[in-house]
Structure formats: C-alpha cells, structure tokens
Amino acid sequence: MVPIIETKNLSQIYEGRQILKDVNFSLEKDDALALIGPNGAGKTTLLRLLDLLEKPSSGQIYFDAVDVTRSGKSRLRARRRMAFIHQKPIMFKMNAFNNVACGLKFRREDKKNVRNKVEQVLELVDMNDYRKRDARTLSGGEMQRIAIARALVTNPAVLFLDEPTANLDPASVSKVEEILARIMREGKTAILMVTHDMAQGQRIARKIGVLINGDIPQIGSPSDIFFAPTSTRVAEFVGVENILPGTVAGKEHELAIINVNGVNIQAITDLAQGENVHVMIRPEDITFTKTRDSSSARNVFEGRINKIIPLGPLTRIEIDCGMPLLGVITTRSASELELTISSKLFASFKATAIHVIKRV
Amino acid sequence: MKKFAIYILTIAMVLSIACTSFACSSETETAPTPTATPGGNVLPKESRVQLATTTSLYDTGLWSLLEPMYEEEYGVELDILYAGSGIAFEYGRNCDIDVLTIHSPADEATFIADGYGVERIPFAYNHFVIVGPADDPAGIAGMSPEEAFATLAEQQSSPFISRGDNSGTHSKEKAIWAAAGYNYSDITSSGAWYVSAGKGMAPTLLHAGEVGGYTLSDIGTFLANQGDLVSLVDSGSIMLNVYSVIEISPTACTNTDAAHAANMVEFLTSDEVQDLIDNYGAAQYGQSLFSACFGNEPTE
Amino acid sequence: MSDLWNAFEEAIHLIVSLDPDVMGIAWRSLWIAATSTAICVVICLPLGSLINFNKFRGKHLLLSLLQTLFSMPTVTVGLFVYVMVSHSGPLGMLDLVFTPEAMVIGQTLLIIPMMLGLVISAFSGVDKAIMETATSLGANRSQAYIINIKEAKFPMMTAVAMAFGRAISEVGASMIIGGNIKGFTMTLTTGISQYVSMGMIEKAFALGIILIFMALLINIAIYLLQKQRNYVWFPS
Numbered sequence: 001m002v003p004i005i006e007t008k009n010l011s012q013i014y015e016g017r018q019i020l021k022d023v024n025f026s027l028e029k030d031d032a033l034a035l036i037g038p039n040g041a042g043k044t045t046l047l048r049l050l051d052l053l054e055k056p057s058s059g060q061i062y063f064d065a066v067d068v069t070r071s072g073k074s075r076l077r078a079r080r081r082m083a084f085i086h087q088k089p090i091m092f093k094m095n096a097f098n099n100v101a102c103g104l105k106f107r108r109e110d111k112k113n114v115r116n117k118v119e120q121v122l123e124l125v126d127m128n129d130y131r132k133r134d135a136r137t138l139s140g141g142e143m144q145r146i147a148i149a150r151a152l153v154t155n156p157a158v159l160f161l162d163e164p165t166a167n168l169d170p171a172s173v174s175k176v177e178e179i180l181a182r183i184m185r186e187g188k189t190a191i192l193m194v195t196h197d198m199a200q201g202q203r204i205a206r207k208i209g210v211l212i213n214g215d216i217p218q219i220g221s222p223s224d225i226f227f228a229p230t231s232t233r234v235a236e237f238v239g240v241e242n243i244l245p246g247t248v249a250g251k252e253h254e255l256a257i258i259n260v261n262g263v264n265i266q267a268i269t270d271l272a273q274g275e276n277v278h279v280m281i282r283p284e285d286i287t288f289t290k291t292r293d294s295s296s297a298r299n300v301f302e303g304r305i306n307k308i309i310p311l312g313p314l315t316r317i318e319i320d321c322g323m324p325l326l327g328v329i330t331t332r333s334a335s336e337l338e339l340t341i342s343s344k345l346f347a348s349f350k351a352t353a354i355h356v357i358k359r360v
Numbered sequence: 361m362k363k364f365a366i367y368i369l370t371i372a373m374v375l376s377i378a379c380t381s382f383a384c385s386s387e388t389e390t391a392p393t394p395t396a397t398p399g400g401n402v403l404p405k406e407s408r409v410q411l412a413t414t415t416s417l418y419d420t421g422l423w424s425l426l427e428p429m430y431e432e433e434y435g436v437e438l439d440i441l442y443a444g445s446g447i448a449f450e451y452g453r454n455c456d457i458d459v460l461t462i463h464s465p466a467d468e469a470t471f472i473a474d475g476y477g478v479e480r481i482p483f484a485y486n487h488f489v490i491v492g493p494a495d496d497p498a499g500i501a502g503m504s505p506e507e508a509f510a511t512l513a514e515q516q517s518s519p520f521i522s523r524g525d526n527s528g529t530h531s532k533e534k535a536i537w538a539a540a541g542y543n544y545s546d547i548t549s550s551g552a553w554y555v556s557a558g559k560g561m562a563p564t565l566l567h568a569g570e571v572g573g574y575t576l577s578d579i580g581t582f583l584a585n586q587g588d589l590v591s592l593v594d595s596g597s598i599m600l601n602v603y604s605v606i607e608i609s610p611t612a613c614t615n616t617d618a619a620h621a622a623n624m625v626e627f628l629t630s631d632e633v634q635d636l637i638d639n640y641g642a643a644q645y646g647q648s649l650f651s652a653c654f655g656n657e658p659t660e
Numbered sequence: 661m662s663d664l665w666n667a668f669e670e671a672i673h674l675i676v677s678l679d680p681d682v683m684g685i686a687w688r689s690l691w692i693a694a695t696s697t698a699i700c701v702v703i704c705l706p707l708g709s710l711i712n713f714n715k716f717r718g719k720h721l722l723l724s725l726l727q728t729l730f731s732m733p734t735v736t737v738g739l740f741v742y743v744m745v746s747h748s749g750p751l752g753m754l755d756l757v758f759t760p761e762a763m764v765i766g767q768t769l770l771i772i773p774m775m776l777g778l779v780i781s782a783f784s785g786v787d788k789a790i791m792e793t794a795t796s797l798g799a800n801r802s803q804a805y806i807i808n809i810k811e812a813k814f815p816m817m818t819a820v821a822m823a824f825g826r827a828i829s830e831v832g833a834s835m836i837i838g839g840n841i842k843g844f845t846m847t848l849t850t851g852i853s854q855y856v857s858m859g860m861i862e863k864a865f866a867l868g869i870i871l872i873f874m875a876l877l878i879n880i881a882i883y884l885l886q887k888q889r890n891y892v893w894f895p896s
Contacts, residue, residue: 051796080798090793093811102807103797154798410758419858439758441839442854455747456757563857585859615747615755 002065004029004157004190005050010059012045012214019045021214022059027158032184032191033219034201037211038237043194046211047160050192052079064157080107083151087163089143091135096127096146099135103154121153125179141172148179152189159183161193165200180204198226198238210234227282228355235280235355241326242281245359248273258356263322266298267354276359285353286327288317289346290337297348301325304342308334319345409620410457412441412448414528415560416581417461417603420649422640426633434623442560446526452476452606455613459621461628463528463578463603476613477606478621483628484603484637484650485658488532490593491565491582492518492574500574505596506540512574513542516553519573521564524556528601533576536598565589580649583641602658603650605629629655664861671865682863686870689848692760693828696767700775700823703768705816708779709805713791723780729773734832741766742836758839763847766833771823778819782812814888821885825878829871848874 003026012020019042027033027050035043048054050061052068052075060069063078083103092099097118104114122128125145130138135146144164151159161180165173181204183189195201201208202222209219212233218225229235232243246260251273258265258279271277292300303321310316315334319325325347329337339345417423423440431438443451445462449471452460460477462468471477490500490508498518500508512520523530534544547554555573557564561581568575569587578601582591605628607621627633634652641649651658674682711722743749745756745765756762786808794804809816831849838845840854848871855864 053792053796076798076800079796082796084796086789086793088789090787090789092790092793092807093813102794102799106794106797106799106803150797437844439839439841439844441758441841443839453748454757455752559857562859566857566859587859613747615752 001028003027004031004064005192006062006065007050008060008062010046010049010061011057012042012049012054013057014045019214020049020056023214023216025209025216027190027192029157029190030187031207032205033193033207033209034205035192035194035209035211036196036198036201036237041211042214043211044162047084047162047192047194050158051082051084051160053084080154081156082158082160083154083156085144085147085151085159085161085164087166089140089147091138091143091146094135095132096135096138097122097131099146100149100153103150107154117153118149121149124152124182125149126175139172141168141175144168144172144176145179148176152183156189158190158192161191161195163194163196166196177204210237212237229280230357232278232357235278239282240280240355241283242279242286242324244279244281244323246277246279248275248277255351256356261323263301265354266351267356268351269356271356271358277356278359280355280357281325281349281353283316283327286325286347286349288319288327288329288333288337289348290344292346293348296350298351299354300346300348302344302346305339305345306341308339308341310334315339317345319347321347408437408439409459409617409624410439410441410451411624412443412451412457412460412462414445414448414462414464414603415442415562416463416529416578418442419560419562420580420584420641422580422637422650425636425640426627429633430624430627433627434620436620444523444525444527444530444560446530449476452608455608455615458608458617459624460606460608461603462606463601464531465602465604467526467528467531468604468606471606475611476609478609480604480606481625481629482602482604482653482657483634484652486579486601486650487594488529488576488599488601489579489582489591490574490576491568491589491591493572494588494590496590496592497572498574501592503593505536505593505598508593509536509540509542512553513540513547513550516551519553519555519568519571521555521557521568521571521573521575523561523564523576524558525560527561529561529576529578532598532601536576539598561585580641583645583647583649600658602653667861668865670862671869674862674866675869679866682866682870684843685846685848685851685867688760688846689828689871690874692763692767692834692847693824695764696771696827697775697820697824699764699768700771701820704772704775704779704819705809706802706805708776708783709802709808711776712780712783713805713808723777726773726777726780730777732770732773734770734830734834735836736832737766737770738833738836741769741833745837757837758841758845760838760845763834763838763845766837767827767830770830770833771827774826775819775823778822779816782815782819783808785815786811814885818882818885821878821882825875825882828874828878 005027007023007025010020010023011018023046037043049056056069060067062068066074066078068074068078092102100118100122101114104117119128122131125148127142127145127149130142135143138146165176168176177200180191184191184204191205193205207219208222208225209216210225217231218229218234225234226238229238229240235243244260246258246265248256248271249259249264250257254268254270256267256269256271258267258277260279265279267279287297301321303319303325305317305319307318308315310331313331314328315331317327317329317339327347413423418440427438427440441451441457445464445467448460448462449467451457452471453476468477468480472480490505498512498515500511503511512518522533537544537547548556557567559567561577562585564575565577565582565585565587569589605625607618607625608616610616610618634654637650638652639648711719741762742757745751745754745762747757790808790811791804794807799807829849831853834847835850835853838850840846840850848867852864852867852871855867
C-alpha cells in the first residue's frame with residue numbers, strides 16, 4: 001500500500017541552523033502516530049513541512065505518490081487534502097459555524113452541502129449549540145473543538161496536530177482526546193500528532209515516533225519505544241535512566257552474561273559473545289531490599305547509596321554497585337527502610353527487564 | 361472578496377451614472393438640443409466647445425449672459441475657462457481649447473505669428489482706469505497714467521496691486537511702466553508696496569479694496585466690482601483696451617473644433633450680440649461697460 | 661460684519677431651497693470623490709495584500725516612499741495629470757483635459773498612496789497566524805488575502821473613509837485638471853476658491869457649509885468605525 005505521505009532525505013535549514021537532517025519518513029493511510037522528542041528537535045518544523053506550509057531546504061515530499069515538494073499547484077491540491085490543528089487555535093472574526101465552514105468555502109463547495117457537513121461535524125465535537133457565537137468569545141477548549149471541526153469538515157486524508165491539548169484545562173483535554181480517539185478508531189484519516197505528553201501519545205496513538213536532533217531514530221509501538229529503545233538517544237529521552245556500557249562475556253542460548261565495569265549482569269539478547277553493548281534498565285524495574293532476598297530476579301547486587309532524591313510520593317535512589325544504578329521507590333518504603341546516604345542496599349532486577357543494544 | 365469588490369464597483373458605477381444624470385439635469389446651462397447624450401458628462405468632444413476667456417469679460421458678468429445664448433443657438437455645450445490672457449495663450453499652445461477671447465494685442469500678434477491662432481478679430485473695447493481708495497493718499501487723481509505710475513513708484517507708500525499673471529491687463533500695466541521710463545524688473549523688486557496678486561480682475565480689485573491700494577483695471581470690470589474703490593486716472597491713449605476673439609488654428613491643433621470656433625466668431629460679431637455688448641451694463645451702472653467694435657478696429 | 665451675516669443667511673437659503681447651481685456642484689464633488697475612492701479600493705486592496713504578504717527586495721524602501729507620498733501636494737498631482745492629458749501631452753488623444761473624468765484620475769492618483777499605506781498598516785494589526793490558518797485550511801493566495809481583509813474590516817473601512825475625505829476636500833488637482841468650468845468641472849472646493857476671490861461670499865458660504873457637513877459625516881463614520889475595534893474580545 002502506498003503511504004499517504006513519504007519523505008526522502010528531507011532537510012530544513014533555518015537561519016544557519018540545521019533543524020532536520022535527511023529525514024526519511026512515511027505515514028500510512030490509516031496510521032495514528034504520535035511524534036515525541038525534546039524541545040527544538042524539529043517536530044513542529046516537520047509537521048509544517050509535511051502540511052506544505054513551508055518549503056524544505058532539500059529533499060522530497062510525496063503526497064499519495066505525487067512529488068509535491070516544489071510545484072505550487074500540486075502543493076495546493078495536496079494541502080487541501082490535509083488539515084492542521086495548532087497548539088493555539090486561531091479563530092476568524094466570524095461565528096463558530098462560519099469558521100468551520102471556511103475550509104469548504106475555500107474549496108468552493110456547494111452551499112447546501114456546506115450546511116449539512118458543518119452541522120454534522122459540529123455534532124461530532126458537541127459544539128452545535130455554539131454555532132452562532134462569535135468564535136473569539138469561546139473558551140480555549142471550545143475553540144480547539146471548533147478548530148478540530150474546521151479541520152475535519154473537509155474530510156482530510158491526513159490530520160496534523162501540534163500539541164493540541166497543551167494549553168487546555170483537564171476537562172477540555174479529555175474531551176479533545178475522546179474526539180481524537182474516535183477519529184483514530186474510524187481509521188479514515190491518518191493522524192500525525194506532536195505531543196510533549198508521552199502518556200497522551202500512548203493513549204491516543206498506535207505508533208510512536210521519536211524525533212531527536214532533526215532525525216527520527218525510531219518509530220514503533222509504545223512498548224517498543226519505552227522498553228526497547230534502539231539507541232541511547234531514544235533511551236535517554238524516554239526515561240531509561242540506566243544505560244550502561246558493557247561487553248557480552250558469555251552466552252548460553254539467549255541468556256547472556258554481560259560484563260559491565262567488572263560486574264556480571266544476566267540478560268536476554270540475540271547478540272553474540274564478544275559484542276560491545278549498552279545495557280538499559282528502567283528505574284521502575286529495579287527493586288530495592290535491605291537484605292539479599294530470594295527473589296526470582298537473576299540479578300541482585302549489593303551497593304552503597306549515593307543520593308536520595310525525594311519527589312513527592314516517589315523517591316529516586318542512586319546507588320553504586322560497582323556500576324551506577326538509578327531506581328525509584330515509594331517514599332513510604334524509603335522511610336520504612338530508613339535509607340540514608342552510604343547505607344547498604346541491595347538492588348535487583350529481572351533479566352527480562354533489561355534491554356540490550358549494540359554499542360557503536 | 362471578489363464579490364465584495366464587484367459589489368462596491370457596481371455601487372460606484374450606479375452612483376456615478378445616477379449622479380451625472382442628476383447633475384446634468386440640474387446644470388444651470390440650458391439643456392442643449394439632441395446632440396447631447398443623456399448620462400451626462402461623458403460627451404463626445406464634438407458636443408463641447410472649450411473657450412478660454414480673459415477674466416474681465418467674465419467678471420463683468422458678460423459671459424453669464426452670452427453663454428446660454430451661444431449654447432442655444434448652436435446646440436453645443438460651451439465650457440468657459442476663467443483664465444488670464446497668459447494662461448489662455450498657454451492653453452492655446454497646448455491645444456486644449458478651441459477659441460480664445462483676450463485683450464493683449466502684442467501677445468495676440470505673436471500667438472498668431474507662431475501659427476497657433478487663425479486671426480485676431482476685435483469685437484469689443486473699453487478703457488483702462490487706475491483706481492484706488494476714495495481718499496487718494498498718493499494724490500494721483502487727474503494725472504496722466506505715466507505720471508500716476510511714476511508718483512506711486514517714487515512714494516512707495518501706498519500699495520499697488522498688480523495682476524501679476526501675464527494677462528492683458530498685466531501687459532498694459534507693464535507698457536505704462538515702460539512709457540513712464542521704468543524698468544519693470546526694478547519695479548517688481550523695489551519693495552513690499554508692489555504686490556503681484558496672481559489673480560483675475562475682480563479678485564484683484566477686491567484685494568486692492570481690502571488693503572487700501574491702487575490697481576489698474578478695465579472700466580467694465582471695475583464698474584461691476586467697484587466696492588469702495590474710485591476711478592482716479594482715466595485719460596490717455598495708452599489706456600485703450602481692445603478685446604479680440606481668436607480661433608485656434610486647426611493646422612497647429614488637429615483636434616480643435618474649428619467649426620464651432622468659427623461659430624463663436626460669427627456669434628460675437630453678429631449684429632444682435634454687438635448691440636448687446638454695446639449696451640451691456642448701461643441700466644445698472646449708468647454707462648455701458650463695453651463698446652462694440654461693429655467691425656472696426658478701435659483707435660481712440 | 662453684518663455683510664458676513666447677511667451672506668451667511670443667504671447661504672442657508674441657497675441650501676434649503678436646493679438651489680440647482682449649488683446642488684449641482686455638491687453632487688459633482690460627491691460623485692467624483694466617490695468614484696476615485698471606489699477605483700482606489702479596487703487597486704489598493706489587492707495591491708496592498710501583495711505588498712504586505714510577500715517579501716521582496718526594497719520593501720522597506722517602498723513603504724517609506726508611500727509614507728512620504730501620503731501628503732503629496734495636490735497641485736503636484738494636478739500638474740502631472742494636466743501635462744499628461746493636455747492635447748500637447750502623451751494622452752492628449754483621449755480628450756480628457758478639462759473634464760470631470762480627468763479629475764477622477766487625478767484624485768485617484770492622489771489618494772492611492774494614502775489608501776495603500778493605510779491598507780498595509782491595517783494588515784499589520786492582523787495576527788500573522790491568520791494567514792497560516794487560512795492556508796492550512798486550503799485557501800489559495802487570494803482567498804487567504806480576502807480572509808485577512810475581512811479580519812481587518814474596520815481599519816480597512818477607516819482607510820476608505822479617510823481617502824474619501826482627502827479626495828473630496830482637495831482643491832489643487834481639481835483646479836488645474838478641471839479648469840473650474842462653471843456647470844461642468846466646478847466642485848465644492850474649487851467653487852469656494854473662485855467665489856471667495858470674486859467676493860461672492862454667500863455662494864462661497866453655501867458651498868462651504870455643505871463641504872463641512874460632508875467632512876463631518878466622514879469623520880463621524882471614521883469615529884464609529886474606530887470604536888468598533890474595541891468590541892473585539894480576545895480570549896486569554
């Protein structure tokens with residue numbers, strides 16, 4: 001199946017800075033992709049390029065297999081099959097109904113059809129009662145719903161969303177997420193959403209893409225991204241805070257012994273003996289005990305606490321077991337265990353909780 | 361928005377068409393006969409005749425009387441441009457008018473010699489007078505024109521308002537200065553007493569009245585716009601003032617309406633109009649403002 | 661002083677009795693200024709959009725130039741147009757000299773820099789995001805321009821009112837181009853000028869009162885339009 005959008009070596013330089021570097025990306029017709037990444041990574045830029053609001057410095061963009069990188073006419077045609085929801089919704093100086101109708105009017109839609117379509121989509125976003133209101137007098141959440149209605153009424157093939165709920169109150173956030181989830185389920189529109197909220201990305205999208213430093217190192221299911229990041233960059237971003245360099249010392253079927261700074265860790269991996277690797281462990285997967293418990297975890301290490309950082313209900317513990325480890329524990333447990341700096345503590349984690357990647 | 365623009369344009373068009381037909385019907389000139397198309401001001405050139413007139417003929421009200429008569433008789437719209445002879449000749453050289461009525465014989469000769477005018481046909485005349493405040497502070501009453509000018513130039517105490525617009529009256533004024541032995545450029549730079557008004561005859565008289573100054577005027581315009589001024593010097597052959605009509609040469613100006621220009625000559629020299637000119641103003645001012653030439657070049 | 665008072669009374673009488681002379685002159689001023697303004701709108705809205713929304717070399721220079729041309733002397737425009745349409749000039753064959761149509765041309769040229777400048781300035785008050793939102797909704801160039809124009813509706817209308825005000829109250833261009841021909845090209849302003857210099861004060865007063873009345877109407881319109889802007893409610 002031809003992807004609805006595809007880019008080849010897409011680059012964007014802005015005021016001397018390279019924002020996007022040779023991005024090769026494709027979006028399928030029924031994809032629901034959340035794009036996450038640190039600030040300034042280029043997420044919004046990518047969205048704007050894909051919606052053909054700007055021209056790239058180099059590279060090609062294909063919409064439904066047509067090259068739309070340069071030609072004005074094909075760009076307009078393609079743009080008319082897409083829609084964009086901005087973080088801050090901009091309403092025109094008209095009532096809600098007319099705002100929504102704009103896209104159809106630009107496409108010279110028949111007057112009767114306009115009325116029907118607008119009413120339908122206003123129902124969808126539950127804003128029919130507000131149709132006569134001056135759109136600029138609406139609340140943030142209401143405006144965003146009108147913006148969504150405005151975008152959907154033209155039946156776009158692709159819907160871009162740039163942090164659509166970042167400025168909204170929690171009640172509006174859930175209303176908007178509900179609408180987006182419905183669109184996603186119907187599968188008629190491809191969705192590409194930029195979000196800061198990784199949890200939201202997980203809730204709404206089926207796939208997550210990580211954009212770091214102008215490049216997309218990984219696109220995959222949420223569990224792939226969070227638990228099996230394919231590079232240290234991605235791992236750092238998604239909160240894998242233990243990334244340890246090591247070497248595969250021994251191998252028995254899938255079970256490997258990995259030497260990390262003299263400490264032997266047991267993990268599951270396909271990589272061969274002798275390979276240089278990075279070992280990744282999420283803080284949540286580390287269990288702390290005062291004694292060497294008989295747990296099912298293959299990896300148990302004794303260490304001394306370096307730092308204790310209370311964060312409300314949770315507390316971060318940094319411990320040195322010959323290799324530095326970072327884990328979390330409930331603050332209640334921390335006080336029950338009477339943890340202090342330099343006190344002895346055992347850290348344990350399952351072999352299956354470790355993600356191993358090649359070290360380059 | 362295209363719709364909006366079209367909408368505005370349509371409104372503007374409708375408005376202007378409505379306005380022009382309204383304005384046309386409220387024009388003071390008698391509506392011309394069949395040659396004028398309804399819808400007003402966008403008439404073909406053939407139906408309008410442009411005439412530039414010296415201001416004194418206009419300020420006396422003579423043209424207000426003659427204009428409707430001409431329009432009715434010849435069935436055209438007459439456009440009268442109120443211009444001093446200087447501007448009138450300029451319009452003529454630009455081919456922007458069809459006929460002129462002026463009173464500047466020397467310049468008229470040059471104009472015709474340069475090929476812009478057909479011929480000079482005098483149709484009226486009167487005399488110039490030097491006018492001023494009733495109390496005559498400079499004491500020029502009864503002098504000859506040259507003496508009076510000399511007195512004013514020596515004293516420099518009372519303002520003299522010159523037309524300053526290369527009109528016929530202005531040319532005559534310059535001639536009197538020359539006859540009195542003065543270099544005109546010396547006069548203009550001699551002080552604040554000498555004012556170059558740059559206006560038509562009636563406005564200049566008004567100006568003189570307001571500042572208590574002296575000026576040179578033809579007797580006709582003076583009588584019709586006297587205000588508080590009195591005539592102080594009215595003798596001297598140099599004071600003869602002859603009005604002529606000149607058709608613009610169709611060879612120099614191919615767009616000119618030669619036929620109607622010729623009609624104007626015929627009109628102004630017709631017995632009826634000559635009589636009218638000869639008696640114009642008699643009832644109102646006690647003497648007629650002009651004398652008709654009756655086909656002769658006035659010499660007196 | 662009693663002369664002036666009599667003249668004033670006479671002037672009121674001329675107006676109230678709808679003296680055809682005076683009314684004709686007033687109507688002519690009105691339609692010439694209205695037509696000039698309408699033509700100017702048709703030129704300046706698209707042109708202003710093009711200038712405002714596109715980057716090009718010399719844009720700053722152009723905007724500064726427009727500012728200076730705002731108060732271009734009317735006689736300069738008059739002279740320029742006269743020289744163009746005179747039979748001795750390049751457009752002489754159109755027979756436009758001393759016609760109201762030529763006066764429309766002159767006034768249009770006079771108010772174009774002003775309206776253009778005000779239109780562009782009106783656009784600057786519109787959120788830049790409007791252009792983008794419109795584009796992302798599928799608007800082509802001109803549709804996006806139109807949305808912006810609609811967003812700046814009130815400042816745009818103010819621009820039109822101001823341009824009309826300038827057109828109807830100018831005298832220099834009308835005088836030189838039109839020749840102030842009684843019954844054909846005499847307007848309120850050229851008429852006042854003529855009648856005052858000839859001492860016909862009552863007629864000058866009559867025209868003057870009408871002109872002031874029209875100017876007042878325009879200014880009230882501008883005021884009301886400006887007030888409208890303040891009813892925009894910007895959400896936090």
